[in-house]
Amino acid sequence: MTVTADEELTALGAVGRTPCLVIDVEVAGEQYRRIASAFADAEIHYAVKANPEPALLRALVEAGCRFDVASRTEIDLCLAAGASPADLSYGHPIKKPGDIAYAYARGVRLFAFDSAGELDKIVTHAPGSAVICRLLASSDGARWPLSRKFGCTGEMAVDLMKAAAVCGLDPAGLAFHVGSQQLDPGRWEPSVALAADIFRTLEQSGLSPRILNAGGGFPVDYRVSALPIAAYSVAIHAALFRHFGHRAPKLMIEPGRYIAAPAGVLHAEVVLVSKKSYSDESRWVYLDVGRFGGLAETEDEAIQYALATAHDDGPTGPVILAGPTCDSVDIMYQHAHYELPLALRAGDVVRILGTGAYTATYASVGFNGFPPLRTLTNP
Numbered sequence: 524m525t526v527t528a529d530e531e532l533t534a535l536g537a538v539g540r541t542p543c544l545v546i547d548v549e550v551a552g553e554q555y556r557r558i559a560s561a562f563a564d565a566e567i568h569y570a571v572k573a574n575p576e577p578a579l580l581r582a583l584v585e586a587g588c589r590f591d592v593a594s595r596t597e598i599d600l601c602l603a604a605g606a607s608p609a610d611l612s613y614g615h616p617i618k619k620p621g622d623i624a625y626a627y628a629r630g631v632r633l634f635a636f637d638s639a640g641e642l643d644k645i646v647t648h649a650p651g652s653a654v655i656c657r658l659l660a661s662s663d664g665a666r667w668p669l670s671r672k673f674g675c676t677g678e679m680a681v682d683l684m685k686a687a688a689v690c691g692l693d694p695a696g697l698a699f700h701v702g703s704q705q706l707d708p709g710r711w712e713p714s715v716a717l718a719a720d721i722f723r724t725l726e727q728s729g730l731s732p733r734i735l736n737a738g739g740g741f742p743v744d745y746r747v748s749a750l751p752i753a754a755y756s757v758a759i760h761a762a763l764f765r766h767f768g769h770r771a772p773k774l775m776i777e778p779g780r781y782i783a784a785p786a787g788v789l790h791a792e793v794v795l796v797s798k799k800s801y802s803d804e805s806r807w808v809y810l811d812v813g814r815f816g817g818l819a820e821t822e823d824e825a826i827q828y829a830l831a832t833a834h835d836d837g838p839t840g841p842v843i844l845a846g847p848t849c850d851s852v853d854i855m856y857q858h859a860h861y862e863l864p865l866a867l868r869a870g871d872v873v874r875i876l877g878t879g880a881y882t883a884t885y886a887s888v889g890f891n892g893f894p895p896l897r898t899l900t901n902p
């Protein structure tokens with residue numbers, strides 16, 4: 524590195540203002556180009572909830588990226604960044620009627636759903652739109668699973684797609700999501716196979732679905748490196764060929780973490796280094812950022828960020844890494860065998876690397892663009 528962390532913070536006017544997340548939008552652009560070239564045949568929709576920073580969205584618009592949105596705020600952010608409504612996919616399968624109408628009024632014409640109730644809302648508030656039915660998928664192998672909340676079975680998807688056609692919607696295709704930070708390239712195949720079955724059934728009924736949205740989940744390097752993105756592209760394309768043959772659908776993917784995570788470095792200050800007894804081997808290192816300030820994905824030590832300090836050349840020893848709040852769950856790592864330099868002192872900066880995704884949004888009071896909880900008091 525040519526600039527030190529301290530010089531970078533000085534340049535940003537951020538000295539003494541930790542914790543802060545520094546985003547390098549060029550890195551996000553490079554990540555987009557990397558995944559776009561690995562998936563040259565796919566439409567890439569960036570999942571905005573990973574990091575909705577306007578400068579990052581503008582860089583992605585310029586690079587030719589499309590977007591996956593889940594709320595009014597995310598739609599507004601993408602349009603303000605210069606995206607065209609035709610490049611937005613409303614990928615959240617569960618929406619309020621007013622939010623569907625809002626999206627439709629702004630030109631969004633592609634909506635996800637996974638139930639009859641949601642289909643009714645889309646028919647009413649976004650008539651004639653293209654719809655994509657989300658399938659249940661396993662999150663096995665994902666460091667941050669999200670399987671059970673969204674999706675329906677294949678049997679139900681067949682009926683819902685037929686119903687969509689009857690209602691005058693365009694039953695464009697199917698979607699699934701294999702969980703975030705999915706390390707196993709083989710995890711996409713079961714859903715590709717299921718989708719191929721459903722496509723065949725629908726084609727026999729005279730429908731012509733054409734899009735397969737293979738979701739996000741593409742992993743990045745944290746403390747442990749992930750396989751290169753090409754490994755995921757090869758596995759997914761092999762699965763497409765195995766199950767669709769030469770009649771592969773248009774592929775769509777929705778990377779969030781892959782694009783945003785490597786673009787961010789979270790600068791935190793050491794508040795205290797201490798021990799609880801004279802015989803403890805591990806030091807406790809308390810930072811000014813924790814589970815409630817953006818490091819939510821350290822729950823169960825699921826996502827293990829790499830750390831850097833100014834003392835990294837010297838000897839290290841085991842630490843328990845904790846956040847600043849008075850809540851005892853605000854501990855990031857106690858079982859994952861983290862080590863930090865013995866020279867580390869209160870006031871030092873710890874850089875938490877690869878923190879561009881799911882940090883600022885989880886810390887904010889408006890995750891995924893949903894407004895914060897209002898507090899009212901009795902008059």
Ligand SMILES: *Cc1c(COP(=O)(O)O)cnc(C)c1O
Binds near residue numbers: 700741780
């Ligand atoms: C969150 C989300 C993504 C992005 O997932 P990553 O693991 O960050 O790539 C993609 N699609 C949908 C529908 C999502 O909700």
